[in-house]
Amino acid sequence: METFVLLTITALGLAAMYFLIASGLSLIYGLMGVLNFAHGAFLTVGAFGTWSITEHLDWIGNETLRFVVAGIFGLVAGAVLAALVELVLIRPLYRRPIEQVLVTVGLALAVTALVQGIWGPEVQPFPSPQWMRETTTILGASIPNDRFVEIAAALIVLVGLQAFLRRSRYGLIIRAGVENRAMVTALGIDVRRAFTLVFTIGGVAAALAGVLSSVYFGGVEPHRGTSLLIFAFIVVVIGGLGSIGGSAYAAVVVGLTQQYANYYASSGLGDLAVVLLLAIVLLIRPGGLTRPVVAH
């Protein structure tokens, strides 16, 4: 029972990070039709931004406050990078979606290489506050506290994003754009501003995932963005492209499958089980879980 609780909460912590990456990917794809390979780079920049500013923040006595300030710096770094990428690199290529994907691929490789060039390829220890590394006992299981932080962060982002999409004017434009971009443009609304906004939101969420994953894995590493991105892609496809709610469900399913298979079957089988899950979902529902079944 303890193991089961520990596994489940750890899986939800992992799912939280998948969701943070996948939500941005899914929105960007849904609205703009761009598969953003540079999303992993936003994550890496968020993580390394937080990590590298922390050593300059010795003057903040409180450990948690220092972590929060450093984290906000990381999020801003991710947001600025994402907005710049959209404005400078993606914008001139509107109406050329294949080339947009190619540019994000080049960017992902270049940014990862640059980060590796500056800080080296090894894992660097990440200074998370003491209380996050301690454990809380729930139903007899000792759960590392950072898992709760990850889950809470993902829930806040989920609720915030849904509220933003449902209640605000920009949210309305984004939702309408995901449904039918041509129609929104025809109604005289400039969808391009929504593009930059969606990229920035995605960048912040990915950077947040970067900070949290550094806590989860206990260190920062240039290639983590790429490896997490692949699972986020799987989450996006299983959840249905363009659906935030679908990404949330799929993230939980993928996280649980991975952890249970890793523990109850054999270590390393979890990742394979996730790929198998993807294959099954595609065979039964090619449009993902949240889309109606359509013949292709």
Added chain:
Amino acid sequence: MSRALRFLAPIAVFGVLALVPLLSVDTRGLFASPLDSPGTLQLLGLCLVFGGLALTYDLLFGFTGLLSFGHALYFAIGVYVTNIAITHWGFGMWAALALTAAVGLLVPLVVGAISLRVSGIAFAMVTLAFAQAGSILVSKNPDKLTGGEEGLGLDFEPLPDFFVGVLNTKNLYWTALAYLIIVCAVAWWAVASSPGRVWQAIRENEQRVEVLGLRPFSFKLIAFVVGSFLATIGGVVYLLLIGGSTPEVTTANFTLTLLLMVVIGGTGTRWGAVIGGILYTYLDNRLLNVAGSNAVQDLPGFLRTPLSEPLFVLGVVFILIVYFFPGGLVGLSARGRRRGRRLIESAVGRSRTEEHAEAGV
């Protein structure tokens, strides 16, 4: 005249390439050692293998319009299955090759049949996921077969003497050249054959192909299996050339570098992918040496750090090419530019029809 040129140009090019190991020219600056030294021949052999491998990728991406992010898997099958069969299971060379061929046909058939149920970007992600499964399998090192992160050295004992030893590097070079010639021959022939014409029609407009009464699925599956199987053969040649298997060849980044090669050279053209693959591999290796040279080491830090990372330089070059030379290197000629523009228009047209199809859901 032009037909004769199409026929004679490859013969001339491959003929010159075949003579390279016999030339003892000092090429300092271009290579670290003379042209016929084992080190240089190994690098040149690698360039040729990647020239061929890039063309197998272009068969999917440039000619059929399938954006796969999982091509590394099929290359890795060649690199790993052959090695495991020989080194761990004591297979002879031919038995190992037969096993590799069987796996190299079966896996793309199954994976292709599943992932071709979706198209466009979803297809890209699904192929990526399957390749990732292969990559995880290799790094988990089941039964100590793959050697995990360390990789697995090839046991040369059961191989014919032809391939063994530093002095025989020239034979490996010729094997790599033979691989490139085979890939070129198969690819050019396939593209000109009648299924090949359907591939290009699918790239231009899949719905129209369907309306004509053809099933795009089977044609795409053929392209997927042919491209993947040729990549598996490339993996075997790579294994002989390097003398072992390392997990880098299984990663998603490996497939992304193939995409870089094809786009840098020029997609959907006769020579583009080959030139891109050769040039990329050469630069990737030589840029490391340039980074270690005094000229770069004396630069201030903010210039030195980016220049020491070949992948950063190549990634930036790639982005610039996508912006300013959409037809790639072969597109630099006026004819190529027109062709490149047409390819892009067709790519845009394709995604537009996809958008409409999605909007209709």
